[in-house]
Amino acid sequence: GAGVSQSPSNKVTEKGKDVELRCDPISGHTALYWYRQSLGQGLEFLIYFQGNSAPDKSGLPSDRFSAERTGGSVSTLTIQRTQQEDSAVYLCATGQYYNSPLHFGNGTRLTVT
């Protein structure tokens, strides 16, 4: 595709439910990042993929958060037993290789009620 595609664009869920967020990278991009941005805050790193492997998952805030990437392409970020503090915009960004400029998707706005 032309750019990084994220779905859904908005997600409202009840506390305690599981959610799955999807990222479709630009074709051929091997590096894929997930970030979280709370209102008025900076970008919080969550996890980085190079191909299908995740050399750096140090930013995942708890074991409720997990992510995978299959076929070196689509990635899903799963949040189990959502809490209100998980409410934020979740951004996916991809790059051609590990230190190349990143292109961001439009994000998924997650609201936990």
Added chain:
Amino acid sequence: QKEVEQNSGPLSVPEGAIASLNCTYSDRGSQSFFWYRQYSGKSPELIMFIYSNGDKEDGRFTAQLNKASQYVSLLIRDSQPSDSATYLCAVNRQAGTALIFGKGTTLSVSS
């Protein structure tokens, strides 16, 4: 010490002036440096990237890198009201590690 530090601002400059945005980083082994612009409610978009010491110019934008001082800056010449946004500095530490963002500097350009 935070990995990537920026003054949160706001930095206010009049239209036509030069805006200077600064960023320091803690990991001396860092290799790649990026500046992104983020308008309110939008995703970040790339402005400049720089890998080597010195200056890199692109139109009205100049990125400056000083690895000895662990300092990277962004100069915006002839600032326009449309440049009003939050500017994010990002640093890639070493191969196989994450790209870390600073919290951003808010720039306001008045007409």
